[in-house]
Amino acid sequence: MPIISSAQVKSDYDVIVVGSGAAGGQTAYTLTMEGAKVLMLEAGRDYDPVKETPMFQTNGQAPLRGTATPDKPFGFHDATIDGGWQVPGEPYTQASEDPAKQFEWWRSRMLGGRTNHWARHSLRNGPYDFKAYSRDGLGFDWPFTYEELAPYYDKVEMLIGVYGDNDGLENTPDSSPGVLQPPPVARASERYAKKHMNTLGVPVVAIHRAVLTQRQDPAVLPQKIHPGNAKAQKILAQSMSERAACFWATLCGRGCSIRANYQSTTVHLPPALATGNLDLVTNAMVREVTLNAKGRADGVVYIDKTTGKECRAKARVVVLAASGCETVRLLLNSKSAQFPQGLANTSGLVGKYVMDTVGASLSAQIPALEGLPPHNEDGAGGAHVYTPWWLYKEQLAGKLGFARGYHIEFGGGRGMPGMGAGNGLQNYTRGSYGLKLKEDARRYYGSFMYFSGRGEMIPNEGSFCELDPVVKDKFGIPVLRFSWQWSDHEINQAEHMEKTFTSIVAAMGGKVLGRNASRRRISEKAAIEKGGRVIHEVGGAIMGAEAKKSVTNQWCQTWDVPNLYLTDGAPFPGNADKNPTLTIMAVAWRASEHILAEMKKGSF
Amino acid sequence: MNHDYPRLDRRAAIKWMLAATATLAVTDRHALAAPALAAAPGAQGYGTDALLNQEYKPGAFWPLTMTDAQRRTAAALCAVIIPAEGSIPSAADLHVHDFIDEWISSPYPDQKGDREIVLSGLTWINTETQRRYGKDFADLDHAQTTAVCDDLCHAPDAKPEHAEGAKFFAKFRDLTASGFFTTPEGMKDIGYVGNMPLAEFKGPPPEVLAKLGLV
Numbered sequence: 001m002p003i004i005s006s007a008q009v010k011s012d013y014d015v016i017v018v019g020s021g022a023a024g025g026q027t028a029y030t031l032t033m034e035g036a037k038v039l040m041l042e043a044g045r046d047y048d049p050v051k052e053t054p055m056f057q058t059n060g061q062a063p064l065r066g067t068a069t070p071d072k073p074f075g076f077h078d079a080t081i082d083g084g085w086q087v088p089g090e091p092y093t094q095a096s097e098d099p100a101k102q103f104e105w106w107r108s109r110m111l112g113g114r115t116n117h118w119a120r121h122s123l124r125n126g127p128y129d130f131k132a133y134s135r136d137g138l139g140f141d142w143p144f145t146y147e148e149l150a151p152y153y154d155k156v157e158m159l160i161g162v163y164g165d166n167d168g169l170e171n172t173p174d175s176s177p178g179v180l181q182p183p184p185v186a187r188a189s190e191r192y193a194k195k196h197m198n199t200l201g202v203p204v205v206a207i208h209r210a211v212l213t214q215r216q217d218p219a220v221l222p223q224k225i226h227p228g229n230a231k232a233q234k235i236l237a238q239s240m241s242e243r244a245a246c247f248w249a250t251l252c253g254r255g256c257s258i259r260a261n262y263q264s265t266t267v268h269l270p271p272a273l274a275t276g277n278l279d280l281v282t283n284a285m286v287r288e289v290t291l292n293a294k295g296r297a298d299g300v301v302y303i304d305k306t307t308g309k310e311c312r313a314k315a316r317v318v319v320l321a322a323s324g325c326e327t328v329r330l331l332l333n334s335k336s337a338q339f340p341q342g343l344a345n346t347s348g349l350v351g352k353y354v355m356d357t358v359g360a361s362l363s364a365q366i367p368a369l370e371g372l373p374p375h376n377e378d379g380a381g382g383a384h385v386y387t388p389w390w391l392y393k394e395q396l397a398g399k400l401g402f403a404r405g406y407h408i409e410f411g412g413g414r415g416m417p418g419m420g421a422g423n424g425l426q427n428y429t430r431g432s433y434g435l436k437l438k439e440d441a442r443r444y445y446g447s448f449m450y451f452s453g454r455g456e457m458i459p460n461e462g463s464f465c466e467l468d469p470v471v472k473d474k475f476g477i478p479v480l481r482f483s484w485q486w487s488d489h490e491i492n493q494a495e496h497m498e499k500t501f502t503s504i505v506a507a508m509g510g511k512v513l514g515r516n517a518s519r520r521r522i523s524e525k526a527a528i529e530k531g532g533r534v535i536h537e538v539g540g541a542i543m544g545a546e547a548k549k550s551v552t553n554q555w556c557q558t559w560d561v562p563n564l565y566l567t568d569g570a571p572f573p574g575n576a577d578k579n580p581t582l583t584i585m586a587v588a589w590r591a592s593e594h595i596l597a598e599m600k601k602g603s604f
Numbered sequence: 605m606n607h608d609y610p611r612l613d614r615r616a617a618i619k620w621m622l623a624a625t626a627t628l629a630v631t632d633r634h635a636l637a638a639p640a641l642a643a644a645p646g647a648q649g650y651g652t653d654a655l656l657n658q659e660y661k662p663g664a665f666w667p668l669t670m671t672d673a674q675r676r677t678a679a680a681l682c683a684v685i686i687p688a689e690g691s692i693p694s695a696a697d698l699h700v701h702d703f704i705d706e707w708i709s710s711p712y713p714d715q716k717g718d719r720e721i722v723l724s725g726l727t728w729i730n731t732e733t734q735r736r737y738g739k740d741f742a743d744l745d746h747a748q749t750t751a752v753c754d755d756l757c758h759a760p761d762a763k764p765e766h767a768e769g770a771k772f773f774a775k776f777r778d779l780t781a782s783g784f785f786t787t788p789e790g791m792k793d794i795g796y797v798g799n800m801p802l803a804e805f806k807g808p809p810p811e812v813l814a815k816l817g818l819v
Binding site: 045052053054055056057058059060061062063064065066067069070071072076077079081082083084088184185186187188191192195246247248249250254368369372373374375376377378379380414415416417418419420421422423424425426430431432433434435437438441442445446 | 685703761802
């Protein structure tokens, strides 16, 4: 990417955006396409998926056959650079030694952030999700409705490219006509599971994922996305024409050199840079937001990691999009006489109500899938189908013992063999070796499946982060200390997931093999994974209708500092079971339009 | 002996042996007899920003540490666990023992337990075959090899005196299978036919759907 050095940073930006992932990418895109001058600061290094993605490398070409290590927790070929559960020199701490009360924080220090590695699941929150408190008296309402956000979901889906169907299901919204790309057909294991899940009343439909199954139409979509803005239409048409459709090989988690899936680095940043309105500095670790004499944000202080020097950048508006908890950390570290408890923290709520997604998983062996004729199941490099939450009525009637829903992500089959291929077969084969082992490996390959539940967490008082009073990172910046608590709603929900998966496996004539590794769960007994493990970190600076009860208003604008916005997951006042990335982008787009309107009015 | 891949040089090996001995002297006197079981020699991992779009061979990031004798036994086991079949080479032909050497020489925590199982197992199996036949495992004939492996191949059925060998055999078989089925020849053998660009994804062919009763 064409990046600039700190020495080239100008003095007259409209907006500084901290972070370059889904939130930072969307914010910079929307602002620059409408003519605002933006400086984006990214803590990690420059990264170009077109040049760096391992598209056809096999596991046999990777060290340790590609297996996960502490340096590459999702395997060698995963796109994540300089990231993981731990980042060297940048620790975080826990208030408790009890695993059930800990939060594991996945970070990524690279251009595009966590959008380079993600499942690309792009599910809309539904109408219930935005009015959760009104519906069952738990958690919070969002300060806007589904209908108010729906046009932004449409725009994001058209921009990034999302495949899926409109199924007309409860609280699982349809997209507008012409928005979605056609979903890929289901694989053998997905179809076999669907048949048996349906007998249990569990629905299976096309999942929504940010992958192009066909090329975007540059003659139609840019006009719908940027009506009346000829320059933006032209730039977007060019960017869309440079993106190829999926060629049905290579896992999306590696990134995509042909730009067929969404990552900020291939979809948001190229057109934003093409406007000429975006300056981008990488290796820029932002430490704090600075204020002017009137108490307005006037810029940021960052450490240029290439020189080790402290630098300042100025703008009319500051947007934090650094990932939910990193944004919280920036606010808490921006102390001043006016804000001794941290910036925009008059409510005392900065750091409160951090949420993740509830996760529980089972793996299984399915005899019916043994010995299938070889065929190519790579598909779209991720799931083709899933189960949206289906027990709304039972839940509302109080029959389930937990208040919110989950969806099921599942799969199996005939992916590229990696570490573990042909392993553990002695349980089936009485210990074959030699030619018999080869025969058995061929028979059992493709007969294993996994089922993962992804459920809503209700925000609670016990899940929060604050500054550690002692520990600092290698830049001398105070780090976060986490506290965590799952309520019975989440714990019971995870147990329900396991029971459901067990029934599904039984209906398929299969055998449950086991849960996720115990180090991922809160205890040996429990089904539920530790906080943070699903990497759906949101909350920490929630939005609301009243300044006393929230950190930002519905526009992601902090109540205390009107020219300071938070456009990542931090303002989420709830975390529906739907994977948050798509909603982060839709909310960021809406907030960015508010910034543009306020700048036009001369508010800043 | 010639090797395709970088191995630990003698000077580094001596340095490591001394360091390991010094550490073990205070922690585990029993293990002094077998310094080769200590952790791999202070090797570094590949870090958090390795180049991803290229091919790496065992030894690319950290040196391989098996001795020539260990390597010879490992290759012989690989050839027994996954032998050649028609035109398909054996695991040994595909240098899977070099992958296993890479695995047990890894600086990462998950592989450290396997290092001990594999290196003690390689010693155990030669001790056993010396006792039975007066020969190392790699020098056994087919009938002798089969007799030994049949005693070890299914841990739940193993006699108590073979328990350690059976535990090792199960681990070594899994490592051999992982190593073999991730090679181009092994991927084809197991029935993986992807990793190629397609104009269209057609889904499962009719014979697959028929077998699953989905038509």
